[in-house]
Amino acid sequence: MNDKKLKKKKSRFAETWRRLKKNKIAVVSLFIIFLIILAAILAPILAPYPYDLQDYSAAFSRSSKEHPLGTDRLGRDVLSRLLYGARQSLQIGLFSTTFAAAIGILVGAIAGFYGGWTDNLIMRILDVYQGIPMFLLTVTLAAVLGPSLRNAIIAIAISSISGYARLMRASILTVREMEYVEAATAINVRSARIIRKHIIPNAISPLIVSITMSLGSSVLAGAGLSFIGLGVQPPIPEWGAMISDARNFLRGQMYLSMYPGLCVMITVLSFNLLGDGLRDALDPRQKT
Amino acid sequence: MAALLEVNNLKKYFKNPGGTLHAVEDVSFTLDYGKTLGVVGESGCGKTTLGRTIIHLIEKTEGTITFEGKDISDPSPKELRQLREEMQIIFQDPYSSLNPRMSVSEAIMEPLRVQGKLSKAEIRAEVRKLMDTVGLAERFENAYPHELDGGRRQRIGVARALALNPKFIVCDEPVSALDVSIQAQIINLMLDLQEALGLAYMFVTHDLSVVKYISDDIMVMYLGNMVEKSPSDELFSHPLHPYTKALLSAIPVPDVHNQPDRIIMQGELTSPINPKPGCRFMARCQYASPECEEPQELVEHSPGHFVACCHYKELLPQQ
Amino acid sequence: MNDNMNDNILEIRDLVVEYRTDEAIIHAVNGVNLVVKRGETLGLVGETGAGKTTIAKSILRILPTPPSKICGGEIVFDGEDLMQKSESAMRKIRGEKIAMIFQDPMTALNPIERIGAQISEAIAQHNKIKRYEAENRASDMLEMVGIPMERYNEYPHQFSGGMKQRVVIAMALACNPTLLIADEPTTALDVTIQAQVLEIMQSLKERLGTSVIMITHDLGVVANCCSSVAVIYAGEIVEYGSAVQVFDFPTHPYTIGLFGSLPKLNSTEPRLKPITGLMPDPANLPTGCSFYERCPDAKEQCSGSKPAMVEIEAGHFVKCFRDGGGE
Numbered sequence: 001m002n003d004k005k006l007k008k009k010k011s012r013f014a015e016t017w018r019r020l021k022k023n024k025i026a027v028v029s030l031f032i033i034f035l036i037i038l039a040a041i042l043a044p045i046l047a048p049y050p051y052d053l054q055d056y057s058a059a060f061s062r063s064s065k066e067h068p069l070g071t072d073r074l075g076r077d078v079l080s081r082l083l084y085g086a087r088q089s090l091q092i093g094l095f096s097t098t099f100a101a102a103i104g105i106l107v108g109a110i111a112g113f114y115g116g117w118t119d120n121l122i123m124r125i126l127d128v129y130q131g132i133p134m135f136l137l138t139v140t141l142a143a144v145l146g147p148s149l150r151n152a153i154i155a156i157a158i159s160s161i162s163g164y165a166r167l168m169r170a171s172i173l174t175v176r177e178m179e180y181v182e183a184a185t186a187i188n189v190r191s192a193r194i195i196r197k198h199i200i201p202n203a204i205s206p207l208i209v210s211i212t213m214s215l216g217s218s219v220l221a222g223a224g225l226s227f228i229g230l231g232v233q234p235p236i237p238e239w240g241a242m243i244s245d246a247r248n249f250l251r252g253q254m255y256l257s258m259y260p261g262l263c264v265m266i267t268v269l270s271f272n273l274l275g276d277g278l279r280d281a282l283d284p285r286q287k288t
Numbered sequence: 289m290a291a292l293l294e295v296n297n298l299k300k301y302f303k304n305p306g307g308t309l310h311a312v313e314d315v316s317f318t319l320d321y322g323k324t325l326g327v328v329g330e331s332g333c334g335k336t337t338l339g340r341t342i343i344h345l346i347e348k349t350e351g352t353i354t355f356e357g358k359d360i361s362d363p364s365p366k367e368l369r370q371l372r373e374e375m376q377i378i379f380q381d382p383y384s385s386l387n388p389r390m391s392v393s394e395a396i397m398e399p400l401r402v403q404g405k406l407s408k409a410e411i412r413a414e415v416r417k418l419m420d421t422v423g424l425a426e427r428f429e430n431a432y433p434h435e436l437d438g439g440r441r442q443r444i445g446v447a448r449a450l451a452l453n454p455k456f457i458v459c460d461e462p463v464s465a466l467d468v469s470i471q472a473q474i475i476n477l478m479l480d481l482q483e484a485l486g487l488a489y490m491f492v493t494h495d496l497s498v499v500k501y502i503s504d505d506i507m508v509m510y511l512g513n514m515v516e517k518s519p520s521d522e523l524f525s526h527p528l529h530p531y532t533k534a535l536l537s538a539i540p541v542p543d544v545h546n547q548p549d550r551i552i553m554q555g556e557l558t559s560p561i562n563p564k565p566g567c568r569f570m571a572r573c574q575y576a577s578p579e580c581e582e583p584q585e586l587v588e589h590s591p592g593h594f595v596a597c598c599h600y601k602e603l604l605p606q607q
Numbered sequence: 608m609n610d611n612m613n614d615n616i617l618e619i620r621d622l623v624v625e626y627r628t629d630e631a632i633i634h635a636v637n638g639v640n641l642v643v644k645r646g647e648t649l650g651l652v653g654e655t656g657a658g659k660t661t662i663a664k665s666i667l668r669i670l671p672t673p674p675s676k677i678c679g680g681e682i683v684f685d686g687e688d689l690m691q692k693s694e695s696a697m698r699k700i701r702g703e704k705i706a707m708i709f710q711d712p713m714t715a716l717n718p719i720e721r722i723g724a725q726i727s728e729a730i731a732q733h734n735k736i737k738r739y740e741a742e743n744r745a746s747d748m749l750e751m752v753g754i755p756m757e758r759y760n761e762y763p764h765q766f767s768g769g770m771k772q773r774v775v776i777a778m779a780l781a782c783n784p785t786l787l788i789a790d791e792p793t794t795a796l797d798v799t800i801q802a803q804v805l806e807i808m809q810s811l812k813e814r815l816g817t818s819v820i821m822i823t824h825d826l827g828v829v830a831n832c833c834s835s836v837a838v839i840y841a842g843e844i845v846e847y848g849s850a851v852q853v854f855d856f857p858t859h860p861y862t863i864g865l866f867g868s869l870p871k872l873n874s875t876e877p878r879l880k881p882i883t884g885l886m887p888d889p890a891n892l893p894t895g896c897s898f899y900e901r902c903p904d905a906k907e908q909c910s911g912s913k914p915a916m917v918e919i920e921a922g923h924f925v926k927c928f929r930d931g932g933g934e
Binding site for chain 2 (some may be wrong): 654655701711797798800801803824825826827828830831832850851854855863865866867868869870871872873878879881885919
């Protein structure tokens with residue numbers, strides 16, 4: 001017996017992680033995202049006050065020992081509200097993206113694999129769909145279903161399905177034309193295995209990047225919906241709602257809108273930069 | 289003994305918005321066990337389509353294909369699976385023809401795994417053997433294609449083609465993407481394999497010096513038509529078709545003293561979409577005359593040497 | 608010394624170019640010396656990754672920096688060191704004095720601009736002449752490369768590959784450059800079209816007196832159109848001489864190997880004689896002769912130190928210990 005076994009091949013995840021680690025910006029972004037998620041989970045422990053505790057005597061107080069980031073017009077602690085707000089914002093990002101990606105990828109994959117009239121039908125439906133402005137659709141849905149966190153998630157998800165579907169379809173069409181797919185046919189590989197081993201693994205990379213990036217943009221869209229009152233309802237804190245709340249006090253208490261604004265910006269930026277890093281790390285042709 | 293492969297009046301048309309593209313027009317030939325047929329022509333002449341049509345990677349439009357005495361023109365799915373074990377293909381581009389996410393051993397293993405006749409351990413042993421046969425060191429078995437150079441990648445392609453023990457391999461420009469010194473390594477490997485395993489090759493290429501070296505017979509194609517077919521030496525010493533002559537004279541010869549008198553052809557390829565019935569080379573041919581507008585018949589000038597040109601006799605060198 | 612300057616349009620001395628990445632330093636060009644005489648065609652022959660294109664781009668100073676870096680050497684063009692030139696001075700030299708043709712003609716042509724306009728624009732950019740003069744000149748150039756006037760107003764996609772390459776040649780020669788660098792100009796073309804393009808290049812070169820550096824991997828192309836040859840391996844010139852010297856008496860083992868790898872039309876040998884192995888990793892070059900590992904005549908001395916360039920007969924240089932590279 002030959003004892004020299006096949007060296008355990010590195011999994012795709014491990015390989016991607018190894019490459020991602022070399023990209024400092026992506027690692028920092030990942031770290032920040034991790035911190036934000038941790039903050040959201042540990043909000044009840046980390047927050048110095050309950051998010052809805054009102055203290056009129058301390059309204060509009062600047063940062064102090066008691067209130068590191070100050071308080072809002074009702075005397076609620078801004079830091080606590082930001083921490084709790086992270087929960088809502090991240091939920092919107094995570095759930096809407098998962099939902100949209102799952103449906104979009106499936107629909108796009110069906111269109112890409114089967115082609116012909118299936119493809120045509122799906123694509124024409126998506127065409128119509130894309131003619132509707134995204135924000136208008138979101139606003140209409142939120143208005144019809146009523147404003148709530150859940151409905152904001154559904155609205156954002158529905159409006160981003162078509163993007164995923166198109167990306168997945170395009171990606172599959174490209175890979176399907178690759179010579180190695182033909183090469184697999186030539187050695188009798190059945191279509192199920194061709195899809196599983198040759199097409200999906202090579203078509204999925206742009207989707208992973210896109211999903212990462214749209215986590216950020218969903219957070220932004222959620223904040224936008226809450227800002228115009230169609231998302232998370234008071235008194236539950238959400239970053240967009242907090243900015244909306246603070247907009248009347250821009251002149252005197254700019255910090256009130258600045259802190260949640262910064263949170264949104266940092267979150268969105270981190271997801272985008274991580275997506276950028278992933279794009280490079282997922283390409284197997286990249287040298288080491 | 290009957291020929292290994294017999295192709296009769298094979299046609300392949302593609303429907304295009306602009307008309308019908310006649311990629312392969314009425315090609316016939318036979319190939320014996322263990323022999324090599326070289327197919328030469330310039331880009332767009334249908335040589336690649338011809339190879340892929342024969343092994344049923346593309347469905348033919350018309351014509352018959354006989355393999356080992358059996359008509360395989362329209363195989364059932366089951367017959368096709370069997371056929372693919374006996375007819376294989378080596379691709380031109382060792383970069384795009386390998387799945388970037390499969391390691392060397394996975395890639396070579398795949399045909400055996402799909403075939404499902406061997407146990408895991410047997411497959412592993414077989415992969416080792418194949419890697420050894422094509423000259424890939426064992427340390428590469430976990431490497432990915434992008435970590436290897438073009439020559440080694442092409443060796444993976446060869447190993448994959450050999451895995452199922454075929455009798456016939458279509459070699460679609462297998463060395464054109466490689467550097468000369470590596471090219472020579474792969475050509476020698478293919479010649480060694482042919483000798484050891486009795487393989488028959490259909491060697492598709494645009495490189496005439498390579499084809500001369502490796503082929504027993506050579507077929508010259510122009511815009512989907514077979515314009516000349518002949519034993520290799522005969523073709524180079526007595527080319528008959530004006531296109532073949534121009535093609536041979538255009539080969540860059542690495543010799544500073546004896547540069548051939550080049551026949552510089554005017555014009556470029558005409559389109560193979562909705563072609564006229566006559567000689568397709570007419571537009572660029574210096575001997576073109578009204579007779580060339582008639583369909584050209586394939587004439588056997590000497591044993592095994594066929595040519596499709598109505599003027600070839602006038603062009604023969606004076607005795 | 609002055610005579611020398613007039614004789615040689617281009618002299619490259621000890622050129623060293625590196626590519627720096629996070630992981631490694633890639634030694635692309637390692638001390639290259641080259642001379643191009645006025646009016647001659649120099650063939651620069653080597654395989655993928657040997658550094659041919661890097662040398663060409665160094666001459667024009669169009670290497671992307673970073674990651675690449677010219678670490679040393681001089682490039683003397685018409686008596687002036689290009690390395691000392693300012694970027695604006697280089698801009699004047701590019702196209703006007705030195706032109707370059709790339710392998711893929713599509714990269715050199717703007718797909719949404721008419722062919723004629725592209726050429727006349729290139730002419731107008733370097734010459735202070737009236738618009739109609741530039742246009743006349745452009746159509747003259749097109750005629751010279753065998754493209755009829757009627758196609759002056761067509762777009763690149765309406766041309767076939769060979770015609771596009773001829774347009775690129777017309778564009779490159781439009782300003783009557785002193786030196787033309789052609790980087791694998793016919794590699795993407797079919798043989799019959801290659802013959803056409805090479806012939807056009809040859810006749811234009813003779814008419815305009817342009818000096819040419821022909822970068823290629825094809826010894827056949829070199830034999831067809833070059834008067835002298837430099838063989839490059841792993842970023843070094845290993846053999847240099849007139850075409851007759853190199854083709855009749857190939858001396859460096861690598862050059863001999865290259866010739867042995869070529870299938871010859873009149874050979875009866877059952878097998879080719881390829882060079883074994885691969886070119887060394889340019890990020891990890893051996894200390895000795897870079898061809899040592901593949902060389903059939905390798906001696907102990909070859910792995911220890913690098914041989915020097917030796918003139919084995921007038922004008923024929925070889926870098927090998929076997930020919931006295933040790934002294």
